[in-house]
Amino acid sequence: MLLVGLGAVSTTTIAGVFAIRKGLAKPIGSLTQMGTIRLGKRTEGRSPRINEFVPLAQLDDIVFGGWDIFEEDCYAAARTAGVLERSLLDSVRDEMESIKPMPAVFDQRYVKRLSGPNVKTGKNKRDLAEQLIADIRGFKARHGCDRLVVVWCGSTEVFMKEGAVHQSLAAFEQGLEANDEAIPSSMVYAYAALKEGIPFANAAPNLTADIPAMLELAAQTKAPVAGNDMKTGQTLIKTVIAPGLKARMLGVRGWYSTNILGNRDGEVLDDPESFKTKEESKKSALDYIFQPQLYPDLYNDISHVVRINYYPPRGDNKEGWDNIDLFGWLGYPMQLKINFLCRDSILAAPIVLDSALFLDLAKRAGMSGIQEWLSFYFKAPMHAKDLYPEHDLFIQLMKLKNTLRHLMGEELITHLGREYYD
């Protein structure tokens, strides 16, 4: 598993897998490791664990590597991130210290608040992509890996819109050669991975793999892709609560979300251009869940505000507040307040693991391009051009599990259940 950016999320994922392998902790939050899947009728009593039902890579078989603009090894990076306790990190110290970041493809133009020494130089972006491909091949050979997955866990890049250079693979490759400004570092990584036919996930909101050029490449090399932006704290709760309100036809006038966080991610998001990328990603979910075009009396003109405030004392332990102004029978107003004291990377790590394991499964199953069944894990799920994305967490879960049933030749579950009463 190659992770771009060995920061809070990546090191929490890696240290977690090492600790779990040693039996020191449990993979809480991971559907692949803890989830079960019902097969057949409710009367059959068949509910195997997902990792016993589908042939996923085992945690013991994973090797980790990655790139970062800082030179510190994974143990030091995890200490800097300050998510996990020192005692836990010390119990996996040797393994963590052995993972040293490869020099990154990085340009401060796309992440304004960061600069670091461990950065590649090259003639142009094509040359940098070729250096990444050499890194990938070298890693694979060094560790004797059968297969690879690449996950972007790097900082959120500045907001970008799809442009001419993104429209076809030929235009993109010319853009690499010409150092086109519309190709941020994340796209250079995605290109390198997909060129090698390696599954790629984007854990951040930046425009990366969801452009026609990348999808063309993914189709050519039969590589699966997923993203964008992991659904962890506030958005996870939003996509749990909002479908519930809508299911009961309760109206919503406004939804105000604010939070404080003090990690490096918070510092990067303090830059308005990176925040804009995050804001767009966070705001889309409600519109799609509420479908105001179908329910104008309930959800027209919702005032949806999202704020992220960088507040160093909290580190990775984010605190989020949501105020929901809703209304019921005859339009009578009510309020719902949610105060979530969450831990960002603790919620993110199982998503990185699960999406990597499922993408690897997809590759072996011959599924390439956008993996919409992995929408479950993302705030702004990738989707086909003419479709709207599915944001409802429960529909997403049903879709994911039905995809696994389908892959294994099991009957899909519709929840109709008439047969129990006939």
Ligand SMILES: NC(=O)c1ccc[n+]([C@@H]2O[C@H](COP(=O)([O-])OP(=O)(O)OC[C@H]3O[C@@H](n4cnc5c(N)ncnc54)[C@H](O)[C@@H]3O)[C@@H](O)[C@H]2O)c1
């Ligand atoms: N933690 C969460 O709950 C969560 C949820 C959704 C999305 N995300 C996103 O995941 C990403 C990682 O979050 P984090 O908390 O680990 O942040 P972090 O700042 O701790 O780590 C990001 C790392 O990426 C490195 N980096 C930046 N650009 C790079 C490049 N071009 N090449 C190689 N390395 C690069 C940085 O040096 C840093 O070490 C962020 O974009 C964040 O917005 C996090």
